[in-house]
Amino acid sequence: MAYMKDAKGRRLDTFEVEAKAFTPPMAFSHLPGGLSGKSQYNGVSYNQDSISTGDGKQYAGWYNEAGALIIGKRKLPTGAWSTFDLSGVAGNPLVLPVDNDPHNNVSLIVDAQGYIHVAANMHGDVLRYVRSTNPHDITAWTAPGMTGLNEAQVTYPRWALHPDGTLFFMYRDGASGNGDIYLNRRNVGGAWTQLGMLAAGKATNENPYESRFVISAAGTLAVALTWRPNGGDANTNADVHFIKSTDKGATWKNAAGAAVTIPLVHSNTNAKALATAATNSGIINQFGLDLDVSDHPHIALMLASDAGPDRNIHHLWWNGTAWVNEQVTDLKNGMGITNWTTRPAIVCTAEGRTLIAYSVPRFGSLRGVPRLVDVTGGKSTEVPLVDVDLRDLEITFDGRAMRERNELYFMVSHANADVGNPGAEYWDVNNFSRQWGAIVSVDLSQIGVLLRREARVPRIRTIQTMSVPLTTVTSTTDVALPGSGGLITTPDLRGKQVFARLTGRASTTGGTCLLSVFEVQQGGTSRLFGSIPFTASTTVMRSTPWIPLQYGPTNNTEALLQILGRVSATFTGSVSTAVLELGVMDGPVY
Structure with a gap:
């Protein structure tokens, strides 16, 4: 029998469906093992980058609970993670374990040839840098050095890759109030060379703080800077400059294209994007920067605004003829450190959108929840990125994936910015010793789905709850509270990331009453975690963050959890x- 067919040879009396791979608008992948949340180094604005993608492979770097720097590798989109501990590199060139200091961040990139470059654990230290011995191999490393110039006091390492494969490395040499910014370059397969000092601060007894260092799809290098005098603090950050280069760092221009003398100095006027007061400008250093499809710069930063004044997020951008300053948030948060936002990140997409990511760790009803704001064309549409309180985590993006794949990849974890004193909402810094981590991805071509709230975002969903009645504690050692029969994880949770959170109110006649969570795995392995201290003056409810279980479901078995208490002697x-709550990660989790 003969059938009528179309131009492609398909029968007209039937229809065929072409199978296409489905790409979810958002995805979520747990990182193996635990991440340290005792400081902010796993999620701070100058991590550039903690994730890097090339040739369909993705790499991530994080500090674990022992302070070791772990490098993870997976094949996209859903490959399993393999890991390597950089503490084991001969000679320990990264001087691990990490200092408990948020400045000692992780910055890595995979270059055009597949070599992985890592600079980490520095706050005014001699350059600490390693490179993979072989392309796309995380198991063998070398410490090749870089240029040997101006590397004695390094902080804020940043990587960026040019479309032609040229690799750039930016860093500060010096200290707060007394630093210079340098830029190094490495051609494909070549040696590192120093292009020179990009911004000078030591000569004038101040420090230029750099924004994110970006390279556009067209190959334009760009950075913005703010300035702090020696002896100052965050409240003395002042002014914003912007410079760009269209010839890979040989010469530099302002936003309008006029030449700028390098090194840039604070007194320069033709590269100034915003003039502010010398004090209380609201600027917090290391803010966000990106270039749009027209290579126009967009800056996201905190500025003092309104009558308060308040420290709000602003969008400072070049419209082709002038700088425009638009207020994005209206937080009514004052200027104090307690109610600061995290330092915002900004992304200009291939489709022409401008997106800002930030959170407010200690203020408002959505405290600690990372948010995404679409500020394209002056509008403001805001949605959560992850519906979990991540405290002080600052969002940073994988620069290569954003430019080359039109995808946002960012690391999430609980982070604690108060290193010496965990602060009123942390209770015990050990609640952050072994936290969880994950990589979240967003397909920017489907960002509208997220902005319309049609996509499920990751959240921790409570699945079991146990409460104990009014009781007294007299034991000086940890004992189960009366009525704390315990929560038992169920077989359906095996292999999943399960969390516990403790909330309570207590007081004592003296000393300290401590409530904690006891976790014991089927077979006997156990630990104590999730501690909250109470004193005689305690009057408010206190809660730990969500803390991942270490045993039980992680090891494909069950675990029992109880509430334990103890009190100081004679009280x-x-x-x-x-x-006590038991929770599981919900949403686009794989």
């Missing part, structure tokens, strides 16, 4: 309420 603790 009595009174527990008015104690609630």
Whole structure:
């Protein structure tokens, strides 16, 4: 029998469906093992980058609970993670374990040939840099050095890759109030050379703080800077300059294209994007920068605004003829450190959107929840990126994936910025010793789905709850509270990331009453975690962050959790309420 067919040879009496691979608008992948949240180094604005993607392979770097720097590798989109501990590199060139200092961040990139470059664990230290011995191999490393010039006091390492494969490395040499910014370059297969000092601060007894260092799809290099005098603090950051280069760092221009003398100095006027007061400008250093499809710069930063004044997020951008300053948030948060936002990141997409990511760790009803704001064309549409309180985590993006794949990849974890004193909302810094981590991805071609709230974002969903009645504590060693029969994980949770959170209110006749969570795995392995201290003056409810279980489901078995309490010798603790929750990560998790 003969059938009528179309120009492609398909029968007209039937229809065929062409199978296409489905790409979710958002995806989520747990990182193996635990991440340290005792400081902010796994999620700070100058991590450039903590994730890097090339040739369909993705690499990530994080500090674990022991302070070791772990490099992870997977094949996109859903490959399993393999890991390597950089503490084991001969001679320990990264001087691990990490100092408990948020400045000692992780910055890495995979270059055009597949070599992985890592600079990490520095706050005014001699350059610490390693490179993979072989392309796309995380198991063998070398410490080749770089240029040997101006590398004695390094902080804020940043990588960026040019479309032609040229690799750039930016860093500060010096200290707060007394630093210079340098830029190094490495041609494909070549040696490192120093292009020179990009911004000078030592000569004038101040420090230029750099924004994110970006390279556009057209190959334009760009950076913005703010300035701090010696002896100052964040409240003395002042003014914003912007410079760009269209010849890979040989010469530099302002936003309008006029030549700028390098090294840039604070007194320069033709590269100034924003003039501010010398104090209380609201600027917090290391803010966000990107270039749009027309190579126009867009800066996201905190500025003092409104009558308060308040420290709000602003969008400072070049419209082709002038700088425009638009206020994005209206937080009514004052200028104090307690209510600061995180330093914002900004992304200009291939489709022409401008997106800002930030959170407010200690203020408002959505505290600690990373948010994404679409500010394209002056509008402001805001949605959560991850519906979990991540405290002080600052969002940074994988620069290569954003430019080359039109995808956002960012690392999420709980982070604690208060290193010496965990602060009123942290209770015990050990609640952050072994936290969780994950990579979240967003397909920018489908960003509208997220902005319309049609996509499920990751969240921790409570699945079991246990509470204990009013009770007293007299033991000086940890014992189960009366009525704390315990929560038992169920077989369906095996292999999943499961969390616990403790909330309570208690007081004591003296000393400290401590409530904690006890976790014991089927077979006997156990630990104590999730501690909250209470004193005689305690009057408010206190809660730990969500803390991942270390045993049980992680090891494909079950675990029992109980609430334990103890009190200082000779005193009595009174527990008015104690609630233990068990939660599981929900949303686009794989």
